[in-house]
Amino acid sequence: MTKRKAVALISGGLDSLLAARVIQNQGIHVEGINFYTGFCVEGHTHAIRKKDKAKPKRNNALWSAEQLSMKLHIIDISEEYKDIVINPKHGYGAHLNPCLDCKIFMVQKALDWANDNDFDFIITGEVIGQRPKSQRKETMPIIARESGAEDRLLRPLCAQNLPATLPEREGWINRDELFGFSGRNRKPQIELANKLGFEEFAQPAGGCCFLTDEAYSNKLADLWRYRGEKRYELDDIMLLKIGRHIRPAPNFKMIVSREEGENNFLEGYRKQFLHLRTVSHNGPLTLIDGEPNAEDIELAARIAARFSQGKQDTEVQVKATFPDGQSKILGVAPILPTEIPQGWYV
């Protein structure tokens, strides 16, 4: 008998780890697939901020694959994913997270991969009722149908609450050994993890995607509003993860680094932007996005001076360098904190 093959969507969280192991335990060859959208929290934040350097830097999807002794294919979908974020057919969740469209897209991509590589079905760690928007009883068939996966999509952790899928009907999988989890209670997953011998596992508290983060979504919404269109480049969404974002006027925004790690990261972008550096005192690197006029640049220099070690002094020298390489030095008085309205902080 040919050994059946399944591709598992691996997020790095506990549920996808369990789903894959449950299917491996039924004698199926499982390989993992993990998608990079550009909004993944993993890697970026801890790589950039120096204060986070002490935290473990592991990539949870790779770690899961290692626990499962299975191959993992990491696929960059960040370009195609833009359309999902910009025009989600099923709308957004609490913030700018297009979870339902995202799930459909990822399953569709996994299906393409399965077809190209002769895999028989797809598995996910979804649980009915686990997430208010994308993991509901009504959304499960929508994902299966709109992705094109139909009954080749198996959710081992809640399969007993759903109609039998192809692998179950064909007898490749024993439905009785799958599960009927539902709701937000994590206890059944923890118990199953213990039973399957997983002692340490990833439980990302704030999710693994920046789009579910309110502050991040506000910055993305601000970018679209002032650009006058819903559009982004990968560099834009990277920069939204870094620094203080201050918009003193509709025509420009400042990105002020908060510490050395962010400074180093922003250095990589300085040639693309007008940027400010305090020269008389130590201070952060500031990028300016937009079209500021001379007065705006002076205001930005005063704000940048506020975040430098010269904030109490009467004058700070700030070097403004333009993308064409030209530069000028401005002597400015650091702005007072009371002169920065809270509404400028994006």
Added chain:
Amino acid sequence: MSTHQLNAQNLLCPMPVIKTQDKIATLASGDILEVSCTDPGVLSDIPAWCRINGHKLLHSEQSDRIIKLTIEVIHENDR
């Protein structure tokens, strides 16, 4: 058997891993790939990726901000 270079500097994880994965897919068993990166996350991610996929990490070193990893490609059929 030949040696190849991959520049993954200024890319944040998991992009250096993806670039390494995609480059190795084009190489033959026995080839050597030298990857240079700046994201310290690669020091855990690329070795993990090699272990999972059966390639051999020969060497890793960090100097200043640059991290270099040397990998021997070993495809499944050649193990």
